[in-house]
Amino acid sequence: MMAHDPYALMISLSLDGLLDAEEEEDLHRHVQNCPTCAGVWRDMSTLDRVLNSSGELAPPPNFTLGVMARIESYETQRRLSPWFALFAVMIMLSAVVSVGAPIALFVSGLYRRLFELPFLGSWLSFGLHMVSLIQSSIRIALGTVIDWLTLLTADPAALAVVISALVLASTWIGLLEGMKAAPARSRSPR
């Protein structure tokens, strides 16, 4: 097969009109004496004729309208994209300012000046006082819970007392509820 490959390539080039007269003559001489290459020549020539005779296919109607609609959509996006970019930058800037400004004020100590302002200063003081009140309340509540949990885990007797108290309390509640329900049942008609 390898010996035929140069001639197969020459057949391909011949179909494209790229062989000179001498090469064409050499190819034709070989093809006349070689059944394998004659077969290749026949098959490639048939293909060549069929492919050359295949016409162009037409696009569907309204093809141009479809292209122009895509272009319109692209142009709209292109027009709007700077505004979207500006919007994104504004969002980022506002995020940076809202986080960075309080930090900067605190670090630089400028926040003290804010408290000296006539109206804003008193509101800020009140707000800060409320925040510290809530903070200390939460701290006390959490501290009590943590103290209790620490006591219960450290002392098994205390844990037993608490569990017993919970059992007694739930029993007592159950009994009370039962007593409330009993008169109602006795009054109901049989």
Added chain:
Amino acid sequence: MCRCGVSTDQELVARVLDGDRNAFAQLVETYQRPVYNLTYRMLGDPREAEDAAQEAFLRAYKHLERYDPSRSFKTWLLSIASNYCIDRLRKRRLTWLSIDEPLPPHPSLTSDAPDPETSLIDSERNRAVQELLESLAPDYRAAIVLRYWYDMSYAEIAEMLETTESAIKSRLFRARQMLAQRVRAGDASELFMAMESA
């Protein structure tokens, strides 16, 4: 303007660059058929071909400032379309599209023509041609389509597909060899029937 009063491609391109979108519509009208034919021959599915052809025009519009007016606009446009189709075919391979299920034929290949007998022969021939094309790798298919449907030289095909002339020579040879083997194996019996009837 040329002698016949119709704008040349270069003039239309210049108008598009100046913001005249109607000029681009004229270019689409002029080249829709060759671009669509190329995408159909490459992809083998009418809907996909239409989408690819429209995408090729959109890409041409987006990158119009890169167009060199000393070159043929048609060649530049077909270059965009063929490279886009090659990329699309490579991606399609990854989506596990079964080659056992043939794609639907082009409407014009099955439509009623004035002469039903001629239409049938043409339809059969085109179907066989399309089946043969679809057996080729994207690079080989592009070379064959550009050579046969657009009568392009090796140098032009090489420039369009961003490769060398010797690579195109090799691709066309290998493609023809593969197609000839398929014809010999009887994969294109309709093709021969159509040829004999013609």
